[in-house]
Amino acid sequence: MPGLAPTAQPWLKPSPLLWGWMGVTGGMIRGVMNRGITLLIAMTLLASCSLPLEMAAPAAPGATTPSSSAAVSTAARMRGLGGAVATADAFVAALNAGDYAAAHALLDSVGRSDMPNAASLQAAYDEAHRDGRTLTITTKLVGGLLVNDDQSISALLEADWDGPLLGRFQVTTTLTLVDEGGWRVHWTRDAIAPGFEDGRILLQQNWLPRASLTTADGVELVGPAERSEVGVQRDQIADAAEEQRMLEALSKVCGLSPEEIHAKYADSPANWFVPIAVLPVAVVDANSELLQPFAAVTVRSKFVRERMRPDLAPHLIGSVGPIPAETVDRYRALGYAGDEQVGLSGMEAGAEALLAGQPERVLYVASSGKLHTLIERPALRGTDVALTIGAKLQSAVQALLDGRRGAIVVLRPQDGSVLAMASAPTFDPTNVKQSDVDGGALLNRATQGLYPPGSTFKMVTMAAGLGEGIAQPDTVFNDLGTWSGLGPNFTKKCWRAGGHGRITLQNGLTASCNVVFYELGLQLENKGSGILGDYARRFGFGALSGLDMPGEQAGTAPDPDYAQKVFGMAWRPGDTVNMAVGQGYMLATPLQIVRMTAAIAAGGNLRTPHLIGSPAQLQPEPRALPLSASHLVAMQAAMLGVTTNAKIGTTAYRFADFNYYEVDGRWVSGKNLTAGEKKTLRRLNVAGKSGTAQAPGDEQSHAWFTAYAPADAPEIAVTVLLENAGQGSGQAGPLARQAIEAYFGLPISPTPKDALPND
DSSP states (O other), rough: TTTOOOGGGGOOEEEESSOEEEETTTEEOOOOOTTTTTOEEEEETTTTTSSOOOOOOOOOOOOOOOHHHHOOOHHHHHHHHHHHHHHHHHHHHHHHHHHTHHTEEEBOHHHHHOOHHHHHHHHHHHHHHTTTTOEEEEEEEEEEEOOSSSSSSEEEEEEEEEEETTTEEEEEEEEEESSSSSSHHHHHHHGTTTTTEEEEEEEEEEEOOOEEEEOSSSOOHHHHHEEEEEEOOGGGOOOOOHHHHHHHHHHHHHOOOOHHHHHTTTTTTTOOOEEEEEEEHHHHHHHHHHHHHTTTTEEEEEEEESSOEEEOOOHOOEEEEEEOOGHHHHHHHHOOOOOOOEEHHHHHHHTHHSSOOOOEEEEEETTEEEEEEEEEEEOOOOOOESSSSSSHHHHHHHHHTTTOEEEEEEEETTBBEEEEEEESSSSTSSSHHHHHHOOOOOOSSHHOOOOOGGGGGGHHHHHHHHHSEEEEEOOOEEEEEEEEETTGGOOOOOTTTTTOOOEEEHHHHHHOHHHHHHHHHHHHHHHHHTHHHHHHHHHTTTTOOSSSSSOOOOOOOOOHHHIEEEEOOOOOOOHHHHHHOTTTTTBBBBHHEEEEOOOOOOTTTTTTSBOOOOOTTHHHHHHHHSSSSHHHHHHHHHHHHHHHHHOOOGGGGGSSTTEEEEETEEEGGGHHHHHHHHHSSSBOOOOEEEEEOSSSSTTTOEEEEEEETTTOOOOOOEEEEEEOOIIIIIIIIHHHHHHHHHHHHHHOOOOGGGGGGOO
16 A cells, blocks of 8 residues: 555455455455445565456565566456445445446446336346245345456355245356456346346245045045056157057046047147146056157146045135135235145135145256255155044934035033034035026025024123123013113014013023024113124124134124114114114124024133144133123023023023933933932033024024033033924924034934924
8 A cells, every 4th residue: 555565564354354365367465445435455466367457566675676567457447346345335235225327327337228217227236036935135245356467357155035935045147247448247137047038937836745634533524546647748659550549548537538638738838848637646647658659748746636425514624725816915825836736715724724734845046957056945744634523423413404505513621622623604615606696506504694692682681781880680670572672663672472580680581582682782772872783893793703714704793883884873771772682783603603502601811712732832821701790690590590490491491302411421311210310410501592583575584502511510502503494393302402412422423303304
């Protein structure tokens, strides 16, 4: 450096930008660069080399220097390398900032000719982002400067590529700088990735077979199955006569006409493998002698998604297919390329992250017939998923719905596990017909059907009345058969002609007395129009339950804000009164009703239902229902009376002969037990609530029954909904009883004739 003797210059402390061993044709220069400003050079003369640019060692004081003009020229050039570093630094900084205008301004004349504007430069990097499946490319200068000749220098670039598909990886390239009266960047697409100048970036994905869905007891519902894919490569067909023989052989094996087979490959490129049919391996093996004579016929192994039990839980399993166009961006953000097969509905979608696994992914640049691999990620097989449903119970509840329209859901109150979930009408997932679509068979009524809950909602109304101090379990109401609390022009009737007379709130729930709940609803309205809606939400209504299967409906938990926002109408006292008996704006799914029932059974803890079961799986913390311990006991006692109180229980007549006791850990019929034995044994009692909900127009009412058992230590909660079936206790009650019998392994009671579906 000027003003300092070469032998006296101290080494500077290395900065973040380190220029190591720098090649100068046949010689090496070592130095440390202080971020593009100061370059300290120590030069060594290699006498054995023939240098186009001669370089001299420092002279002793008073000595003369040979070839002094060349040495001065070289020293000046070396001092100019600081400008090259500054240009490279500025170019990299502009790229990392996304300032393509600033980067373009640093290009040399050739680069500006090839890339006439900043947009064309940005397009090249955008292409790398898109085809490399990255979100960011961050570049830095590393290593040494290589002086190529008098006019050009090369710098080593290392770029961190990062995105959800391949994660973070490094790509190393070279950046060339040229002297055009000042250092400029001689840029090509190879500065992005090796071979990119005349090639393109490609991603290859090789997926392993998608994992299986099974029941809790190990029955495989859907999983991978190996098949043989038969195809044709037409440039291997010798002549027309051989083609005809080949078509006849394929027709016999594939079950297609020769014309259909020919049409599949006729217009394809001659050297392409064109799939003709996917067949069972055994079928192809049995016909191998027919196919072997033809060089154009190839058989490949292929895994397909197969329903092992298409009859079982079709609404729960769901379907797999290409990513819908409207959701491609969302899937790409999750690490998909966009052209995969994914779960579209049911648990195929709900367990997508577990079932799919990760494919083998290779990102490479294809250039001039050569492949340069940028990164390779190994494949990870998906995880087999055991659902919480049991095959036997699921099959039983599906059979109960045969010939009906409705749903049955069975939960385990202690943890929210879905033990069975059935919807009817059902369908064959291997052969979906247009009539299935038109007839609503694809709708999962358990989670997507919205219905007025009718009297099953009276538990919420009772909780609100108790919680707000309006009534106590023993508060007496007077039911004379009619109620005119909204005025004589709005008289309402109790379902029981003549009414229930004087009746407590607790017994009013057992008897499902409408007058009790009309009056309770009006008093809640007088205290606050939004109170009942708030309690409904605290019981889980008007919101998704959190079930780990998509497509669930939230239903409604209406209040004055809801009425104004959705219908543009003011809330009236009659709206609260109607809601108090589960009518009006109130809508719920069978899943929400059984979730509420399970919470009442499980000590007032509202849990998140789930279909994926694992001992290690952590479920969300339950939410406490708005019920004190004493009020919860009163509600449970009222629900027990529904099936056991022969005088006022709405469904007691359907459970009159439900007579089972626990003996040595087993439930046995009470027919062979003495009266004395029965007094000392635990009885299998059921607590429940019936509901008859008015349907729109003149259609018959929807029938509800929700229950849990055993009443003293609940193991299951079950809800039955039958569309337009009539009375809840008469129609839905028997099916709930049969579902309970199926769970406990009891003989299935015959369906009463008056509860059979209409022909």
